Amino acid sequence: MKSRIVRIEAVRLPACVVATCLVLTAAMLIAAGVHADVPRSSSITGRVKIEGARPKSLHISMAADPACAKAHPSGVNNDDVVAGSEGGLENVVVFVSQGLPAGGFNAPAEPAHIEQKGCMYEPHVVAVQENQKLRVVNEDATLHNIHPLPSNNREWNKAEPPGSTIEETFPREEVAIPVKCNVHPWMRSYIAVFRHPFFAVSGKNGAFELKNLPPGNYTIEAWHEKLGKSQQTITVGAGETKSLDFVFKGSTSN
Numbered sequence: 001m002k003s004r005i006v007r008i009e010a011v012r013l014p015a016c017v018v019a020t021c022l023v024l025t026a027a028m029l030i031a032a033g034v035h036a037d038v039p040r041s042s043s044i045t046g047r048v049k050i051e052g053a054r055p056k057s058l059h060i061s062m063a064a065d066p067a068c069a070k071a072h073p074s075g076v077n078n079d080d081v082v083a084g085s086e087g088g089l090e091n092v093v094v095f096v097s098q099g100l101p102a103g104g105f106n107a108p109a110e111p112a113h114i115e116q117k118g119c120m121y122e123p124h125v126v127a128v129q130e131n132q133k134l135r136v137v138n139e140d141a142t143l144h145n146i147h148p149l150p151s152n153n154r155e156w157n158k159a160e161p162p163g164s165t166i167e168e169t170f171p172r173e174e175v176a177i178p179v180k181c182n183v184h185p186w187m188r189s190y191i192a193v194f195r196h197p198f199f200a201v202s203g204k205n206g207a208f209e210l211k212n213l214p215p216g217n218y219t220i221e222a223w224h225e226k227l228g229k230s231q232q233t234i235t236v237g238a239g240e241t242k243s244l245d246f247v248f249k250g251s252t253s254n
């Protein structure tokens, strides 16, 4: 009886190993971002606008730090809401929030960049993929630090002497992580982290483009640090470019 049990286990073990191997191989392919059979030739382009009264910009004095004051002798207006004369809204993160196939996407080898320049973060909003390097460069002749305040990633806080560079990554999706500088309380930026590469930050005139999408039915979301979120659904066919605009309402009282 004893030897029979042993024999049964000996037969079952290879079957389990094969099944486990198959599952693991499939998981590894997905984790490696293998969606080779899906064409990525679709695009979504558009503009983000603000309508109605724009929130007032606060004036920032940099007198507390002579190196910052030298860069901005009369201070600057904060960059929470940056819009052109026709209402094109900058610094809006536009991204696919639903509709992508399951699985992972490889992080690009090229790092994303953010600088401390004139005692402001530039760009004000940056978007990266999970585990993509974010290179942070201090272009100023004064000490900064960079201190992200995430809710879904590990918090860290690094000093940056003049001219220094650091690199960091964020392993989990999060829209968006507020970033401060403990030395200069007016310095603020946001880092958006995605599991996929289908995101953009609106630039001049509020323009954005989501490129190299597989065809599909998507929910596209737009996020602004002060004006909130907005989402729309859209269908794009293979090789198709569709346009999509977002409109945020400004404050009704100033």
Ligand SMILES: [Cu+2]
Binding pocket: 116, 119, 143, 144, 145, 181, 182, 183, 184, 187
């Ligand atoms: Cu600083």
